[in-house]
Amino acid sequence: DTGVSQDPRHKITKRGQNVTFRCDPISEHNRLYWYRQTLGQGPEFLTYFQNEAQLEKSRLLSDRFSAERPKGSFSTLEIQRTEQGDSAMYLCASTTGLDTQYFGPGTRLTVL
C-alpha cells in the first residue's frame, strides 16, 4: 500500500454514459498526477495539479475528459459520453515537487 487510494477499483459502463473516478493522494503531497494505461503499454500522462491548480491539461485525450482538485486534496477524473476506446486502467500518483511519484492501485474501466 503506497498510501494513495483510488475509487472505484473497477467500473463497467455502457457506451455513452459518464463516469467519474476519485483519487486520494498521500496527505502532505501537493502534486497529483493522472495517467492512463492500455493493455500491454506503459502508463501515459494525462494531467496534473499542484495544490488546486491544474498546471497541464493539454494531454487530456479529448474534451470529453476533465479533472478537478477543488480543495487541493482529493481529485476526480470525469469521462463524458464514454467510448469503447476509453477502456483502460486509470492511475493516479502523488508527490511533493520533483520527488518520487507514488501510485494508487488504479481504476480499471470497461466500456461495453
Place this chain on the structure above:
Amino acid sequence: GIQVEQSPPDLILQEGANSTLRCNFSDSVNNLQWFHQNPWGQLINLFYIPSGTKQNGRLSATTVATERYSLLYISSSQTTDSGVYFCAGPNAGNMLTFGGGTRLMVKP
C-alpha cells in the same frame, strides 16, 4: 518531451538466475524511476535514481546520466519477481514518460 525505450521487451528466467534490464532515454533527465507492476496493476516504486548506483536487497540500479541509460539488476530471481518492470523519466513539471516495459516471468 523525452522518449524512453526499454529492453528486452520479454524475459523468461529460471528461479535463481540473474538478469539485467535496460532503459535508454532520449535526452538528459534529472531523475529516473524504476517501477514493478504486479499482476493486479499496482505500480510499486523500486528506485529513484538520477545518477549513480543504489541497492535494495536483491535489486540494484545504475544510472549513467551522461550516456542516457539506466540498468536494473535482479539477482537470485524469485517467482515473486514476475511482472512488468517500467522505467520512467520526467518532462517539465515531473510529468513522467514511461518506457514500454520489460515483462519478466520467473519459473520455479
